Amino acid sequence: MDVQKLVMMGKQIEKNIPDHGEAHVKIAAHLDSFWTPKMRADFWAYYNSNKDEFPGPLGVAIATLHSQAKA
Amino acid sequence: MTTLSERIDPIRPRIGEPDYGTPRSESDVTVTVTIDGTEHTVPEGTSIMRAAGEAGCSIPKLCATDSLQAFGSCRMCLVEVDGRRGTPASCTTPVEDGMVVRTQTPKLEKLRKGVMELYISDHPLDCLTCPANGDCELQDMAGVVGLRDVRYGQDGHSHLDALKDSSNPYFEFDGSKCIQCSRCVRACDEIQGTLALTVEGRGFNSVISPGGLNFLSSECVSCGACVQACPTATLVEKSVIDLGTPTRTVQTTCAYCGVGCTFNAELRGDELVRMVPAKTGGANEGHSCVKGRFAWGYASHKDRVTTPMIRESINDEWKVVSWDEAINYAATKLKDIQAQHGDNSIGGVTSSRCTNEEIFVVQKMIRAAFGNNNVDTCARVCHSPTGYGLKNAFGTAAGTQDFKSVAKTDVIMVIGANPTDAHPVFGSRMKKRIREGAKLIVVDPRKIDLVESAHIKADYHLQLQPGTNVAIVNALAHVIATEGLINEEFVSARCDTASFNQWRTFIELPENSPEVVEAQSGVPAELIREAARMFAAGPNSAIYYGLGVTEHSQGSTMVMGMANLAMATGNLGRDGVGVNPLRGQNNVQGACDMGSFPHELSGYRHVSDNSVREQFETLWDVKLLPDPGMRIPNMLDGALSGEFRAMFVHGEDIAQSDPNTKHVKAALSAMDLVIVQDLFLNETAAFAHVFFPGTSFLEKDGTFTNAERRINRVRPVMASRTGKQEWEIVSELATAMGYPMHYDNASQIMDEVASITPTFTGVSFEKLDREGSIQWPCNDANPQGTPIMHVETFIRGEGQFMETPFVPTDERSNRKFPLLLTTGRILSQYNVGAQTRRTANSTWHAEDVLEIHEADAQMRGIVDGQQVAITSRIGETLMKAHVTDRVPAGVVYTTFHHPLSGANVITTEFSDWATNCPEYKVTAVEIRPADSSVDSVSTLDDVLQRV
C-alpha cells in the first residue's frame, strides 16, 4: 500500500481519538486491531525515518507497537 | 345462457393465510364468550368476527379483513347477541365477558342473502373468465350464503363502462368489478400511509379514485397493499391476469432491503405468479413495498448468466466451460499466485445480498483455504461504523430494538435515513406511529418525505450541512447535559461512571453548544435546543439512522454520539426506545454476524482472541492467522502497489458501488485474477477472468438476518438455474485448493454456525421453520431469541460513554467546487440497480437525476430537466438536473442506481477514520450545463477517458 495513504489514515485516527494522556494506547490498540501486520510495518518504517512528522500520540503508538514486535 | 350459480361457481379453495376479519387484540386481559353454543376465551377488545373465526365459525364478510380496522359498511357479517336488539355487525362489535352469540340462524341467513343479492345485481358476473376466479371473496361469499338467484335481475348499474386503469406496470384496476368496500382506500391509509386513494361519489355511483389521471400519475407508491386488500378482481396483479390464479405457496424472504419482509411466493405449477407479503412475517406483518412485492422478474431476465465462464485475459471473449473446469481453473490460478506472491496476495469479498450460509462458507474458504484473513464485505461501504460504534458503546454490533418497538415511541429521531424510500415497510410503521401522535425530529440536509407528507409533519427538521452530524449530535447532548435533562438514575445504574464523567466534562464545553454549532452546521441554535428538549422529554425516544450517519469521515464517531445521547437520556433497554440502524441490504447484518470482517470471526470475536481462534482451528482442522487481514480499500490499494493479485468477489459490484470508480477499475485491472460470482455480468465482471453464475433469492436455501437481528428463512421457490447452490460452488473451490469442505445442505452450515457462535447456539433451520423467525441472541439464556437488547444490563456490562469531538471532513466546498454533493436511494430502485433496473421499476426511475436548489441552478443557467456535468476533484459525470427545494442552496443530491451516470465516478477516497467506510455523503462539486466540453450523449467510459 502507498505509505502516504497509511500516514493519512494514521493521522485521521489520531485526530479522532481525544487525548487525555492515554491516546497513544488507544491508537496502538486500534492499529493492532484493524491494520494488517504489513500496514503496521510499512508505517513503522516510514515513521522511523520521519519522526518529526509525528510529534503526537500516533508516533508513540507506532513506536510502542514496534517495541512489542507488532510493527 | 348460464345460470347465476354456474357463473359464480365453482369455488376452488383459496391459497394463502387465513383472514380473521379484524386485527388481533393486544390486550393481556381475556374475556370468555359463547359462540354458537361453545365457549371461547379471547383477549379483551377482540371483535365477535375474529373470536368466531378463531373458534372455527367463520362469519361471512366483505368489507372486513384482519389487516385493517373494522369499518362496518357491507352488513354481511351480522350476528345475533343474546339480550341485544337487532343484528349487530360482528366486525365492529367487540366481545364482552359472558356474551352469547349466534352466527348462523335462519334470520341471519336471509339477511346476508339479501345483502349479497344487492352486490351481485351490480356485478358483471363474468366469473368464469375473471382473473380472480377461485380467488375472489365475493364469489366465495355468494357461495357461503347460498345465493342461487337474484330477484332484481343482473343488469344493475355494474359500471360495465368503467374505465380500466392499466397504467401501473404491475397491477390493474377494473372499476366494473368494484363493490365499494373501501378496503383499498383503508389499506392505503392505514397500512401504507400514502393516502393515495379516495372514494368519489355516493352510493351506486361511488368510484375508487387514485387522484390524478391514473394510478401511475398519482401519489401511489405501488406497495400493493390495496391489491392485497381487494376482495374482488378490481385490483389485481397483472401476473395473475397473465398466468392464472396460483395454486401453491412457498414462504420466503425478500432479498432487497434490510427490513427483511416475509413473502408467500405463490406459484402455479413451477411458475411464480406473485409475491404476497405474509401476515405472519415478523418484520412486515403483511405489508410490502414495490420492490419485494413486484420487482422479482430480474430472476428470469434474459441477461442472467447461468453457466460458468473463464478467460485468460479481460480482453478475451468469455468461454463457457463446465463447473469442474471453471473451479479447477480458478483454484489452480489462486494457488499459482500464492506460490509466486505469497499467501497474503489473494482475498475475497462476501456479499450482503447472499444468505448467512453462503457468507459463512465464503469467509471460511478465505480463512481456511486461502490461509489468510483477507476477507471483507460490502458492509465496509455502508454500516461498518455501526459495528464499530455500537460494539464500543454497548458491546455488540447490532441495533437494539425490534421494528414493532416504534409503536411505543413518543419521540422519533430520524438521522441520515429516508425510511419511506429506502426501508419502506418500516417507513409505513413509523408513519403510522406519527399519525397516532408521536413527535418527529428529522436530521437531514435534504427535505425527505417524512419532513412533510400526507398527514405527517416533522416537529423539527434540523437541515444541517453535509458532514456536520457529529457537531449536531454533540449540540443536542450539550443541551441535555447543561439544562439538567440527563437521566441520572439510568446513567448511574447502567453506565460506566468514569467514562460518563469524562464525557460530561467534554460535552458541556462551549465548543459543543448549539450557538457554536449553528455556525458549523447551519442549523439555528434555538431549533437544536428545542429538539434536544423534546428528545429528552420522551418519555420514550428512539433514534433511527441510516447511511447518512455512517458514510462520513466521522461515521463511527457519530454512531457513538448517538449511543451517548440514548444512554444520557435513559432511552435503552425497553420497548419504544433504542439506537436503530436501518441496514441497507437484505443481509448486511448477517454478513457482519457471520465473520465477514477481516478482524473478526463469527459473532464479532477478534481473530487475535486465542481461545476463540483455537475453537475454530479445532473445528476446521486448520491453523488460522491471529492478525487482521486486508479491508476492501487495502486490497484495492494493494493491487495497485502489486502486493495483492487476486480477488474473489461474491455477489457484489464493487466497480460500481465503491467510491472513486476510476481507482477501483484501475485496481481490478491490475490484478492477475478476478473471480466474480453473480447473476449478471456486472461492471466488476468486465475485469473478471472467472465468472461463477449465482442463484437468485428465489433459488436459494438458507437464511437472511434483517436490521432487527431477525433471522428469516429463505426457501427455494424454484430449482437453481445454475444447477448448484452458491455454497456448493464455494465449497468445491476450497476443496480444489486443497482444503476439503463439504456440506450436504444449507442446514448443516447453520448448524456449524450455531456450534461455534455463542449468539446463535439456539438457531437451526428446524427451529426457524417452527417459529417463523428468531432474533439473535438465541441461546440457552434466550431460547426464543431477543427482540430487545440490553434490557437489564448492556452486553458489555456497563454502557460506555465515548468522547466525540467534531472533526470536520477534509472534503470542503471551495471556490472551484462550491457545492456539496450528497447521495441516497429512491424507493423503486435498489443500490446499483442490477436487479431493479431489470424490472418495470424503471418506469418510475429510468435514470439518476441531480437535485439542485433553484438559487444554485439559476446562478449557473440551469433549468429543470437539463443535462448537466458534475465535476469533483476526482472525476466528472453527467445527469439531468431536477430543480427543487428539497435540497438547500449549496447542496446537491443524487442517487447511485445507474452505471451510466455513475455517481461514484466523482466520490472521493476519504473515509471513516475507524472503519474506512467511504465518505459518500460529502463530495465538493461544481455543476454546469453539459456543453461542448462534455458531450451529453457520452458514455461513462467516454467521460472517464477525459478525466
Ligand code: SF4
Ligand atoms: S399500491 Fe399502495 S400506495 Fe398505491 S394506491 Fe395501493 S395502497 Fe396506495
Ligand code: SF4
Ligand atoms: S377496488 Fe376492491 S377494495 Fe377497493 S372498494 Fe373496490 S372492491 Fe373494495
Ligand code: SF4
Ligand atoms: S425491499 Fe425492503 S421493505 Fe420492500 S418488500 Fe423487500 S424487505 Fe420489504
Ligand code: FES
Ligand atoms: S364485514 Fe362487517 S360490515 Fe362488512
